[in-house]
Amino acid sequence: MIAGDSGVAELKFRDPSRGRALAGTLARLVDDIGRDPVSVMHVCGSHEQAIARFGLRASLPPKLNVIMGPGCPVCITDVPEVDEGIALARQGVCVATYGDMLKVRGSVMSLADAHAEGGKVEVVYSIAQAIELARKISDPVVFFATGFETTAVATAAAILQKPPRNFFVLSAHKYIPPVMEIVAEMPDTRVEGFLAAGHAATITGWGVFEPFVARHGTPVVVAGFEPLDILAGLVRLVELVREERAAVENMFPRCVTKQGNVRAQEQLWKVFRPIGGRWRGIAHVPNGNLRLRDEWAHIDARRQFDIDLHRLWDQAPPPLVQECVCGDIMAGIKSPTDCTLFGRECVPDSPVGACMVSSEGTCKIWHQYGGHPDLGGYGAACAR
Amino acid sequence: MCLGVPGKVIAVDGLIAVVDFWGVRKQIHLEVVDEPVQPGDYILNHVGYAIRRIPATEIEATLALYEELLAAAQKDDDLMAADIRSEINGARDDRR
Numbered sequence: 001m002i003a004g005d006s007g008v009a010e011l012k013f014r015d016p017s018r019g020r021a022l023a024g025t026l027a028r029l030v031d032d033i034g035r036d037p038v039s040v041m042h043v044c045g046s047h048e049q050a051i052a053r054f055g056l057r058a059s060l061p062p063k064l065n066v067i068m069g070p071g072c073p074v075c076i077t078d079v080p081e082v083d084e085g086i087a088l089a090r091q092g093v094c095v096a097t098y099g100d101m102l103k104v105r106g107s108v109m110s111l112a113d114a115h116a117e118g119g120k121v122e123v124v125y126s127i128a129q130a131i132e133l134a135r136k137i138s139d140p141v142v143f144f145a146t147g148f149e150t151t152a153v154a155t156a157a158a159i160l161q162k163p164p165r166n167f168f169v170l171s172a173h174k175y176i177p178p179v180m181e182i183v184a185e186m187p188d189t190r191v192e193g194f195l196a197a198g199h200a201a202t203i204t205g206w207g208v209f210e211p212f213v214a215r216h217g218t219p220v221v222v223a224g225f226e227p228l229d230i231l232a233g234l235v236r237l238v239e240l241v242r243e244e245r246a247a248v249e250n251m252f253p254r255c256v257t258k259q260g261n262v263r264a265q266e267q268l269w270k271v272f273r274p275i276g277g278r279w280r281g282i283a284h285v286p287n288g289n290l291r292l293r294d295e296w297a298h299i300d301a302r303r304q305f306d307i308d309l310h311r312l313w314d315q316a317p318p319p320l321v322q323e324c325v326c327g328d329i330m331a332g333i334k335s336p337t338d339c340t341l342f343g344r345e346c347v348p349d350s351p352v353g354a355c356m357v358s359s360e361g362t363c364k365i366w367h368q369y370g371g372h373p374d375l376g377g378y379g380a381a382c383a384r
Numbered sequence: 385m386c387l388g389v390p391g392k393v394i395a396v397d398g399l400i401a402v403v404d405f406w407g408v409r410k411q412i413h414l415e416v417v418d419e420p421v422q423p424g425d426y427i428l429n430h431v432g433y434a435i436r437r438i439p440a441t442e443i444e445a446t447l448a449l450y451e452e453l454l455a456a457a458q459k460d461d462d463l464m465a466a467d468i469r470s471e472i473n474g475a476r477d478d479r480r
Contacts, residue, residue, distance in 0.1 A: 126413075126432025127431065127432070154416065253449065255438060261436065263416065263417075267415070
């Protein structure tokens with residue numbers, strides 16, 4: 001978990017014997033509930049990535065269904081938002097964005113395609129790099145800002161530091177708490193508890209989930225991203241399900257407090273306001289989108305550029321996208337293997353849906369690691 | 385982009401820190417983190433911004449929490465019963 005001389009601490013959060021003990025406890029708890037399946041949802045691509053990378057799914061009890069929810073920021077960035085970035089790049093504006101947005105298809109093409117056609121697209125690790133780029137060149141630079149509140153905080157901080165005049169922001173930022181309400185209210189939902197993302201909660205604090213829990217009677221456990229963090233989070237969540245106790249529990253106390261990072265929240269809400277908008281494949285999410293406040297209109301790419309989407313939309317949309325079930329997968333109703341495109345027309349090198357693009361997308365992770373491997377009882381044996 | 389990465393602070397200059405991530409050093413912004421950061425501290429980095437200072441003591445506290453969880457589960461009679469049941473069922477154990 002921690003670099004440098006605390007390499008030992010890093011391994012502590014990956015300790016196999018503790019992991020086995022926690023997995024064993026989890027299996028006993030699920031057995032004790034005596035129902036099949038017990039379904040919980042995590043709302044974070046980083047959770048799914050850790051579950052896949054460390055092979056945790058193989059050690060989870062078969063009766064425990066851990067659904068990956070709409071937790072991948074790349075996947076839920078809506079098609080028209082991707083199109084706005086592409087249209088700007090094709091209009092000759094330099095568009096800087098995070099690397100995982102590059103291959104996401106809009107209605108016609110991806111930013112990578114626009115780049116191949118001569119559009120100006122720059123990949124940056126941080127908004128700070130996009131601002132450096134704007135300082136070096138006199139042409140306008142638009143930062144296509146995607147990601148949840150954790151990422152939006154960096155955008156807010158950068159805007160408050162008064163970037164150069166040729167720097168603009170195209171915000172596609174999303175706010176997680178409202179989408180949990182949507183999932184909880186879906187008629188087909190099987191979700192009995194949520195594993196909330198530790199990084200987003202580092203900003204918002206775990207207190208933000210209390211009204212949600214009170215309204216829906218569904219427990220929420222905040223968990224970190226090391227294998228033990230996730231297993232411990234699941235153990236606590238299943239305990240709450242067993243006790244039928246709707247509560248918020250914080251299993252990531254080394255980063256998350258009840259009130260969160262207040263300084264970050266102040267910057268976030270000074271720059272952004274929440275408005276309703278579509279999440280790709282999910283639904284219209286009230287207060288789910290973060291847009292720049294009027295005070296920052298001079299930085300808002302939507303208000304400073306005439307973004308010509310119609311020229312883009314005149315090209316016929318690819319028919320395959322309509323068969324994509326990314327939305328149902330992110331809502332936890334379907335698995336990647338339920339999709340007729342998965343592993344055939346839709347593969348990481350030529351993705352159809354956004355879930356196959358991002359390293360945090362369910363389909364890409366399942367394609368890479370094999371989803372829920374059938375190890376013929378070996379996984380359960382390890383869990384004991 | 386949504387991965388958070390912990391690293392050790394090497395140097396601080398105003399609102400910029402040099403942070404070591406498993407041998408890779410990067411400049412990280414300090415506008416967002418809500419506590420003063422000094423060389424030797426650990427921070428959680430997200431897209432080039434520190435979002436949290438991680439006190440070393442809290443790492444041990446988290447591990448202690450997990451131990452408690454295991455201890456509590458072992459004391460629970462119902463859970464022990466479940467364990468015994470699965471032993472008795474032996475080959476018919478459905479936890480495959």
